[in-house]
Amino acid sequence: VSRQLSSTGTVVVTDPLNFWGGKRVKPREEKNAEPVFEPATGRVLCQMIPCGAEEVDEAIKSAHTAYLKWSKMAGMERARVMLEAARIIRERREKIAKLEVINNGKSITEALVDIDIAWQCIEYYAGLAGTLSGQHIQLPGGTFAYTRREPLGVCVGIGAWNYPFQIASWKSAPALACGNAMVFKPSPMTPVTAVILAEIYKEAGVPDGLFCVVQGGAETGTLLCHHPMVAKVSFTGSVPTGKKVMEMSSKGVKQVTLELGGKSPLIIFKDCELENAVKGALMANFLTQGQVCCNGTRVYVQREIMPQFLEEVVKRTKAIPVGDPLLDGTRMGALISKPQLEKVLGFVSQAKKEGGRVLCGGEPFVPSDPKLKGGYFMSPCVLDNCRDDMTCVKEEIFGPVMSVMPFDTEEEVIRRANNTTFGLASGVFTRDISRAHRVAENLEAGTCFINNYNISPVEVPFGGYKMSGFGRENGQVTIEYYSQLKTVVVEMGDVESLF
Ligand SMILES: NC(=O)c1ccc[n+]([C@@H]2O[C@H](COP(=O)([O-])OP(=O)(O)OC[C@H]3O[C@@H](n4cnc5c(N)ncnc54)[C@H](O)[C@@H]3O)[C@@H](O)[C@H]2O)c1
Numbered sequence: 001v002s003r004q005l006s007s008t009g010t011v012v013v014t015d016p017l018n019f020w021g022g023k024r025v026k027p028r029e030e031k032n033a034e035p036v037f038e039p040a041t042g043r044v045l046c047q048m049i050p051c052g053a054e055e056v057d058e059a060i061k062s063a064h065t066a067y068l069k070w071s072k073m074a075g076m077e078r079a080r081v082m083l084e085a086a087r088i089i090r091e092r093r094e095k096i097a098k099l100e101v102i103n104n105g106k107s108i109t110e111a112l113v114d115i116d117i118a119w120q121c122i123e124y125y126a127g128l129a130g131t132l133s134g135q136h137i138q139l140p141g142g143t144f145a146y147t148r149r150e151p152l153g154v155c156v157g158i159g160a161w162n163y164p165f166q167i168a169s170w171k172s173a174p175a176l177a178c179g180n181a182m183v184f185k186p187s188p189m190t191p192v193t194a195v196i197l198a199e200i201y202k203e204a205g206v207p208d209g210l211f212c213v214v215q216g217g218a219e220t221g222t223l224l225c226h227h228p229m230v231a232k233v234s235f236t237g238s239v240p241t242g243k244k245v246m247e248m249s250s251k252g253v254k255q256v257t258l259e260l261g262g263k264s265p266l267i268i269f270k271d272c273e274l275e276n277a278v279k280g281a282l283m284a285n286f287l288t289q290g291q292v293c294c295n296g297t298r299v300y301v302q303r304e305i306m307p308q309f310l311e312e313v314v315k316r317t318k319a320i321p322v323g324d325p326l327l328d329g330t331r332m333g334a335l336i337s338k339p340q341l342e343k344v345l346g347f348v349s350q351a352k353k354e355g356g357r358v359l360c361g362g363e364p365f366v367p368s369d370p371k372l373k374g375g376y377f378m379s380p381c382v383l384d385n386c387r388d389d390m391t392c393v394k395e396e397i398f399g400p401v402m403s404v405m406p407f408d409t410e411e412e413v414i415r416r417a418n419n420t421t422f423g424l425a426s427g428v429f430t431r432d433i434s435r436a437h438r439v440a441e442n443l444e445a446g447t448c449f450i451n452n453y454n455i456s457p458v459e460v461p462f463g464g465y466k467m468s469g470f471g472r473e474n475g476q477v478t479i480e481y482y483s484q485l486k487t488v489v490v491e492m493g494d495v496e497s498l499f
């Protein structure tokens with residue numbers, strides 16, 4: 001995308017979006033093509049043409065060939081290639097971020113952060129690649145054993161549409177660092193940027209086929225999960241699809257990582273630093289138009305500070321600049337699709353019927369720029385008067401809607417916060433250090449943010465409890481989810497046979 005072409009409403013993507021064998025691959029047949037829309041304009045950006053069984057097989061075989069070479073390289077050799085890939089991404093961050101915005105609808109300010117997190121992730125795992133090692137275990141009589149940390153083989157990554165490039169990086173970086181190959185399937189709604197990552201890995205020097213991209217939806221995903229040459233599936237998406245992925249993978253006893261949805265609680269105590277708590281609540285609800293798995297959408301505020309909290313949170317929410325996501329001043333772009341916009345607006349109507357009060361937003365938003373008239377925009381919404389039994393408080397909305405509820409005591413709010421089948425994230429704002437750690441210990445979630453929300457350095461593990469999934473992404477621990485341990489036992493004496 002050249003600079004002059006990369007403004008909202010101008011880009012059309014026609015290059016093939018599949019990648020294996022070290023190059024972009026044209027779809028075998030164009031039937032079942034689906035239009036992909038630019039969320040900010042509603043215009044068709046490209047066609048997503050799903051891969052069938054033969055194409056999936058070709059991609060997986062290409063990945064396997066690359067795996068045979070890559071897995072034999074030393075960790076330090078792999079690290080060098082990965083560092084080069086990270087460098088190229090850093091160099092092209094603006095171009096990649098722009099394409100991400102055009103395909104996804106989020107603001108350029110956020111997309112640049114996403115791309116930075118992506119290269120940081122690759123850099124981080126490059127750093128770990130040279131540290132992978134086993135253990136030496138001394139046994140009686142000079143006999144000993146050692147363990148080897150080995151790759152799994154060809155791993156599959158299946159991504160959601162909210163962080164397309166970042167998800168591809170969060171999955172491929174630890175996979176490649178451990179010596180695996182990966183075949184990645186982006187969401188059919190955001191097919192455009194994963195192939196750029198594939199090109200960059202190739203340019204950095206990975207063997208042809210090491211990181212492949214196949215386009216498609218549920219059918220292509222199913223083919224990937226069932227393929228006998230696949231050793232592991234790492235999935236990011238909704239709970240219902242995650243269950244299917246786990247079921248399909250179980251047939252081949254494949255390892256699985258599931259990064260699923262959430263309905264996370266954010267607890268604000270009266271002794272908090274209120275301005276930070278308000279800023280935290282906005283960060284917990286409005287990034288990427290609220291389409292974030294770990295968002296803290298159930299905001300529990302201690303009754304005594306509710307009026308001040310609401311006044312400030314509403315004031316700041318009304319001031320969020322919504323509009324052209326490629327403009328530097330914009331802080332909220334367009335939702336991913338028309339059906340998603342309608343679904344989110346439906347949650348707001350339902351909340352009103354169930355007794356919720358809309359303090360601001362919750363309506364379709366039409367920017368003044370004529371080219372954005374067909375975009376999927378809405379005004380960010382704060383709902384007051386919410387109860388735990390309301391639909392907006394129980395279900396994942398995946399849109400810019402914050403539900404606020406009062407609470408009185410710590411014991412009560414922890415019980416209410418944990419009363420959900422999800423467990424992805426949580427947050428607490430308080431100046432009481434003991435309370436902060438006590439609450440963090442008692443919340444049933446994979447992450448607890450104390451006095452902040454939604455920061456995600458790549459050094460820190462990320463993943464869910466309960467139905468929000470299992471396995472982790474980021475952090476050192478993820479090495480364990482992309483490798484296996486072999487034990488080698490070495491006899492130094494004679495065999496003492498029982499027979
Ligand atoms: N925990 C996380 O890290 C995280 C991150 C982003 C999104 N999410 C969750 O993802 C959801 C939104 O994303 P979505 O709408 O893309 O989710 P989704 O479950 O509809 O789709 C996710 C991916 O799965 C693929 N897929 C669909 N059916 C499949 C099947 N039968 N077999 C294999 N693959 C299949 C899709 O094509 C897509 O690539 C939300 O629930 C959100 O919370 C979680």
Ligand SMILES: C[N+](C)(C)CCCC=O
Pocket residue numbers: 162163287291292293294454455456
């Ligand atoms: C980078 N965030 C904001 C932590 C989001 C992670 C991916 C979840 O949807």
